[in-house]
Every structure is written in C-alpha cells, then in structure tokens.
Amino acid sequence: MTIAVDFQPVGRNISVEAGVTVLEASRAAGVGLSAVCGGETGCGSCRVRLSSDAAVSPPNSMERDILSVEELAQGLRLACQTRIRGSLRVDIPPESLTAPQRTQVEGEELPFELDPPVTAHTVQLKEATQTDQRSDWERLSDALVTAGKVKPRGYPLGMVRQLPGILRENDWQVQMGLRGEEIVSVSAPDSPLLGLAIDIGTTKIAGYLVDLKSGQTLAMQGIMNPQIGHGEDIMARIAFVMKQPAGDRQLQKAVVDALNQLALDLCRQASMGNGNHADAGGVTPLQIAEVVVVGNTAMHHLFLGLPVRQLGMAPYIAAASAAMDVKANEIGLSVSDGAVVHLLPLIAGFVGGDHVSMLLATDISSDTGNCIYLDIGTNTEVTLTTGGRTLSCSTASGPAFEGAHIKDGMRAAEGAIERVRIVNNRIVVQTINDEKPVGICGSGILDAIAQFKLAGVMNPRGAFEAGHPLVREGERGLEVVLVAGVETKHGRDIVLTRKDVSEIQLAKGAIRAGIELLLLEAGLSADRLEQVIIAGAFGSFIDVNSAIAIGMFPLLPRCCFRQVGNAAGIGAKMALLSLSKRGEAQEIARKNEYLELSNHGEFTNEFTRAMRF
Template structure:
C-alpha cells in the first residue's frame, strides 16, 4: 500500500499518510489537533488548511461550496475532503487548530450537610496470635461491627489483595472506607477521603475534587474533551462511531485517559495520591454517558431516540479503566431521554427546582439545547437540535470560544468595535460574538427582521452569489484572512435561535401558559455564561422579559454533580426529579412548523396564537 509523508506546519509534526486517507484522518492518527465540528463530513468548514506543496485529490463539491475560487487557487482546502497523492507540506492556521477553549467551571454553590455514599471509619484491630488465628478479613469486618455496629459483609478483591501487609505495616490501625456493606479501600489513619465530581461535556470536561467529610471543594480543573477531533456535536460523534464501530473503544479510551489525567492533576494540586479518591460522580448528555460506558449509541440518533439505559448506574472505576481507590465506584445518575442527559438533571438539582416559585424556564444552550419548564405542578422537559452555530460551527469564520475569538461587538455608524478573548489578534468569531454581531446589524438597519443583508451599507459586499458583511478588514489582520459574516451565517443563527425559542413556546403552550407569564429564565452552561442578554433578546433568541428576569448560573451541571457526590439525599432528590420529569417531543407538535417559522425572525416579540407580536426595540 502506498503512503506519503505529510509535514504539518507550524507544528513541525511529520508522519505517513496512508493511501486514500484524508488529511484530517491522517492528522488525527498522528495526534495533530485539527478541528472538525461535523466529524469529517465536509459541512462545518472548521478544518481549513493551506497546502504549500504537494498534490491532492480534486476539490469536492463541499469544498467548491465552502471555498472561493481565489481561496482554492491560494491552496486552501478542507482537511476532511482532501486526499494526498504525493508528499505534502500543510499549514494548519490557528483558527483550525483544536486548541483549548475558555471553559466555565464556576456555578451555583450550595451548602449541604455532608452525607456521602462512602464513609471513613477509624479501626483498631487486635493483632493475631496462636490463640487468635482469625483471618485478617474477618478481623476487619468484626471490628467494624463491634466498634460501629456496622454489619459490613464484603471487601473489594483489590483491597483484599493488599490488606494483610498493609495492616501490619500500619501496626493494626487503619481507616476503612465503606460503601453500603462493602469495604472499598483501606488507608493509614488518619487519611483524607476525597470524591471527584465530573461534568463530562461534548466539548469540555470540568472536574471538582471534594473533601467528602466536609463537602469542601479542594481543587477545580477544566479541560477539553479529546473526542472533539472526531466530531464536535453529538450527532457527528454518534455518526462517526456508527460508521466505524471499531472506533467506539478508541473514543472511550480517549475520555478515560483524560479523566485519569484530570484526577491526577487535581490530586497533585492538593498533595495527595489518586487512591484518596473513593467515589466519583459523572454527569453528561446521553451520548457522552453511553460512550463512557461503552454502550451502543446508534439508536440515540434514530427515531424515537431511545437511550440504551435510563437508570442510575454504579460501576467499579477499574471496569472503566479509571485509576482511583482500589474498589471505588463511579456513579452515573439516570438520563432523562436520548437527548436529555444527566447533566441537565444536575442543572435542575443545583437550581433547587423543588423550591422554585412561579413559572421558570431552565435552558442549557449548546448544539443540543435542553429546556425545562418548572412550576408547582411539576417539570416538563424537551430538547432541540439548535446546531453548532453557538459554538462557531457552520459559520464561515466561526471558531470555539478560544484565544483570538471575537466575543463582543458593537457597531456605531461605519465603525466596528470588538473584543476578543484574551485581547488577542482576531482569528475568527465565536458564538457569543455571532449573537452580538447579528443584534448590532439588526439595530443598525443593516439587516431586516427576516435576516436579509441590505446591500447599501459600505461593508456589505457580494462574494460570488452571496452577500457578506466585512467585520475585520485584512489590513488590520497582520497576515491573517479577513473576517466576514455571510448571509448564510446569519441564516444558521436564525435556525439555531428559532429552535430554542420554539422549544420554550411549545413547553409553555403544552402546560397552558404564555411567555408573558414567565417569572424567570435560568441559563446554564458555558455559552450561556458569556451570552449578552440584551443581544439575545434583540434577535428574538429569548422572550422580551425585563433583563432582571434572566439568571446566568454558569456550570450548574458541575455543581449538581458535586451535590450528588456530597449528599445521598441530594443524589436521591435528583433521581426523583429525573423520573418525574415529563418529556415532550417537539417535532410531533402540530404547531411546531408555524412557530419555528415565526421565531426565525429577528427582533423583540411575544409569540401569541402562533404569531409574532412585535415590540419596539429598547
């Protein structure tokens, strides 16, 4: 089989590309991080690279649509579509690298009395003698019963394998970590008993190291989910695994290795060994939950979108390859449905929904947006495929919320002021920047309420047969390409925000309420934390409530995971909320299409009788 040498610059990484292998697949195999929101289907345009030398396959239809004739002539290609036929030198620009994005780990903090699943007991053992030849295991279990009236019956096999030498080294005094009726770890007395709460997101992972005896958070770390190189949205990642069944184990190992690294980093920060972690709680959307457990995911993307497992799962950490205490468990709370996972249930738990007064909507905005309506009568939940536009996907110069992304933007006449993440030179525009840009274009009269660019503005131009608005001129870009917002980009945002607003409206309608009766909208998640609320209302993403009715709560899923780690009562409360949630499928509602069309429009409006009632901007 033929192979070619590919030189990826400016990374300085070289390797062999197999015959008929795309540049993207080659890069991933070699560990070169190239972004691919769509999972290599040629639809997101985030894997743009520049060919300096070498020959490749002819541009595909996807490339001809995504790249102008000028760009193709300059050597720009989509890595997922281009197949080398010789040795090549490739430049991966900063905006195409799967670099770390800004990760939100903060959120609502709640103080609860510690009541963890694992309890530490101080044990004094009697040394054996010729008159007392009781086995070490029996001696330990008997001591637990005598000293704490704890009828413990089991000792984890890995604990058992090292028990005898350890208790002798510790002079017959130790600390036993007990979960239900099983000893899952022994350690010298006194030792810290720690837990790890994890919000396993599609794009990012947040970990919280907690002292189980006090409930105090000792260390926090956010990191990227390494699976993003195989599809940045849920459906792309599912499709990747379905088409390549042998890759499911690869994706599972990627995230397990990342969790092990996360645990090691957090423990190193506080000066303890990873075996001090005796319990782990992981929340995530249903696809992340299934991929971690090695469960099938194909059915998640097929009607009627059914999860393989819906109950809470407690599994030995070692069965997943997670390296913490010898007999520790990983607890995964129940998922709601195929597209509403335990992460959204954790948001509801952290938000104390049982204490909510009045009518409240909870939103966790992403490529798949989960929405819940909570009132005194219960919880109604739905999800909508809002697409990757909020994470910079399907946007010509879109990127994740990483260094150099435009995140804030204001237009005054012909002058555009913008703010980038880390105040770095602009490389592209992230989701919050796109929302700001469209809001400003609308308020400035550069686009109408249907989202159409008006070509009289000096920054509006035609490229091919498509209108675009010049956000950043090439003369200010220090060699980087200019940044534009195209008519297609605006349509992508309109589709995304229409899906969410339709979801809110149909949840209200199903329960006999209107938008004007809403008392509060709670917005969770990383994107929601950085969203400009005024811009979101201006484009009709959110109802035109007073801005003090909106609450941005950060990573509430991570906070909910911590609560489930610290308190069994909270764990049970979260499970009860999950099981009493009523799920509605938006696509089957007869009003869905009418409301979706109406909510695609920009501006401040209420939805009444499936129609927009426009309000003045202000």
C-alpha cells in the same frame, strides 16, 4: 492609604490606592474582566457584584442608565465607573469574565446539607509481631468485626495492595471509606476522603475533586471531550458507531482514558495546594472512594459501553434510564478498587442526566413559579415549570455557537472576538486576552448579529442591507468586515457572511422554538415567565441583551434572567455529597413530562417564526 480588594471566583487579592476604579484594580490584579468600551460608551460588559455599597462611589448617571433599579439593589455595578474607597470583595459573574479566566467548570452553588454515601472511619490496628502473624487485610477485617461491623467479603486487590504501606507509615492506623458496611477505600488517617464529580459534555468534560468529609472542592478542571475527533455532535458520534466496527468501544476507551488522566491531574492540583479551598496533602486517584457522572443520554451510554444505535433513530429510546450504581473498575476507571460510580437518571433519549443535574443545582424542587431552564449546547435542553408541572424538550441547536460552520468562527480561545459593539457606525471588538483578532467565538457572533439588527445592517430575515456603509460585496455575496486585515493576527479580514447569519438563525430558531412549544403545551405566553435560568459554558458568557435582541430569548426584563455557569457539574457535586440530593434527582426525572419535538405538529410553524430576527 492602600485598600484590600478580593476578586472572586478567580481568587485574586490586591492592595490598591483609594480612588482607582474596580476595572483598574482588576487589571492590576491580572483578572480578565470584560470591558468592551473601556468606560467610553456604556457597553455594560463590565458588570460586577460588590460586597459593600459603602466601600465605593455611588452609582453615576451612566450606571443608572445601564443598570436597572433591581440590579443596583442587588449590588451590581459597572467596574469601569465605580471608584474604590474601602476594602471590598468583588464577585465577577461568569459573563463578565474574559475567556481564559473561565475554566468552564464554575457555577452558582446553593447551600445544602452534607449526607454523603461514603463516610470515613479510622481504625487503630494492633501492630504485627512475631507472635501475631495475621496478614494486614485479616487484621483489618478482625478490627471491623470487633467494632461491630461486617467482615469484608473477598479481596479487593487494589486496596489490599495499598494497605501495608498505609499501616506502616501511620503507626498501624488506617482511614476507611465505608459505603454502608462495605469498605470502598483505604487511606492515611486524617487525609481527605476523596470523591470525583464528572460532567461529560459532548464537547467538554468538567471534573471536580471533592473532600467527602468537608464538602470542599479541592480542585476542578475542564478538558475537551476526546470523542470530538469522531464527530462534533451526538448524531455524528452515533453515525461513527454505526459505521465503525467496535466504534462504541473506541469511544468508551477515549472518554475513560480522558477521565483517568483528569483524575490524576486533579489530584496533582490538589496535592500542590492549587485547589480552590485547601491544601489536600499528597493525594492520588486510588483514594477516590465515590464517583458521580452526569451526561446527556448518548454520553452516558458511551461511557457505560451501552448501545447507542437506537438513540439515532425514532423514537430515540435509551437502553436504561434509571439512576444506577456501577463498580468503577468494571468501566476501567483507575480510582479506588471498591469505588462506585453513581449515574443520575435520564429523562429521555435527548434529555439526559446532565439536565437533571442542572435542574437539581438550580433548585427546581422549590416552587419557582413560571420558569424556563436552558442548558445551551449542540443540543439545547429546555425545561418549563408552571403550576406544579415540569415539561422538558430537547432541540438541535447545532455547533454554530462553538464557532463551527462560521467562516471566521473559532472556539473561545486567545484572539477570539468575544464582544462586538457598533458605535457611531464603527465596529468595535474585544478579543480574548486583548490579543490581535484571529476569529470570532459564539458570544461575539451573537453580539455582532444583535448589533447588526439594532444598527439596521440587516433586515428581520437576516439579509444584509446592500446600501449600508458597513456592508460590502464579498466573494460569496454581501458581508460585513468586523476587523480589517491590517489589524488581525493573520493579516486577513475577519468577516461575517450571510451564510454565517443563517447558521445562527437556525441555532437561535431551534432554541426559541423549544421554549415556545413548551409554553404552548402549558397554555402560557412568554410574558407570563418570571425567570429564565441559563446554564452551560456558552449560555453563561453571552450578553443576554444580545440574545433578547435577536429573539433567541423572550423579551423580558433583564432581571428575569440568571446565568448560573456549569450547573450540571455543580449538580453532580451535590449528588456526590448528598444521598437526599440523589433522591431529589430521581424525583425530578420521575415528575418530568417529556415533549418530543421531532414529530410535534407545531414545530415547523414555531421554528419558522423563531428564525426571524
């Protein structure tokens, strides 16, 4: 008997024989499901959520050891232990996917009502004849007035150029995108009314092409932010602008060019039916009627061409922080001539619209109790909700989790070590794509350090124990070999040094200090937290148990933690599709109490405490 298994969110279906494990089925389907120990030692890395208990074997003793009662009740299972007996859907949480399967754009989506700022109206025009010589644009304007709408002002040249072709190919019908009374796009009748949601991160950019009529995501893609060539973090980019004449224009052009290419790629993807939900037919960026952009304050300013120098010095004041609408063509975006770009409001110099967007997507407006929201990146934004208050801060966690400043560090790419376990005093690693190891990425580094702590390889200050069998004397002091040169792709040992541990100490210390200072401000202790919501690409792929083990996160039951993927991108999509969500975003920013940590009297104490493992 063959059984249908549907893997989501990767969208792969496969038929398997009854009795195979979910892990075996995922491999047959080509789904990159993490499985560090291959089912040998209960590493817990292969967690999946199943649609039906009845369609699989009951939890065995390993699963009952590894998974909490709450997790089992929520349908979580270990893929390597669970045997398939009937048709089912397998949802793979972001942290259980191996890196190539992650596009850095997926995230948890909550349902909401569509209420887009641009709506579609199709009009039938009278065909031009020898005796009716009105131009196409005049013909459209007249039809609008007849339909009780306002006559369009001026001549949006881009749309005027598109109109003759659309009318003659579609029997004199045209679909308009109307934003209030204003025409912002023209396209073929029944074509999708396109919107573009963009999350500009310091390192990566996520883009989503959306049909404003149905709310469906037609295509999504993650790309690197090309500004990275001018500095890996915000401060380095601000320094570039301060040193380089016209540096701000150079950075703006780099990001706008990248967004134009991204819009083109997304339209191609949607036109080929490779999008998530639908075959959108042939679509082009000129059909994009509305854009929403979110980003941290520096990315927001660089995108708009606003000055950033003042963001690099205390008191780090934004040039403008309210939600705003600007014409896309003023910024150089190659979308519909009439399209508007909406930018979500900023909270402060280092807490931007991307964090507001993350808070929107994770439904902060509903009563969430004592909850921490984290968006981990080179700067980590932290928000605490408690008793009707919302407090936020930003903390400089640096690029170590991106693999930067780590001796054998690398980004999450093929051959990167992404999971590490110490089993019987032996180091076991899992690499992306199961390739020969070439380096170690952030989630692997975090795992390694947690394992060092648990196996007594290092002390709580992060110093290696000289007598431990896994520790050796390296060129620059004590180090641990993760993979010997005979097993690596380049033939060199992959090691973690004391300096690497220090880099992670600084990063995790900054994040934990941010959490503790917000708790201090609210008069709460960490054990009163009910939930910790973790967003962002890195935060979604880490092993939460490792982050707890090294003290980056407070010691709370595993079920208190929720990894939600790229919530900033999902919030941008919500703002694209709903005017009331835009209002909600403004309310989130307005209610927020911002805490500046750079001059906070307790920062040094908390940071020093948080550096200990």
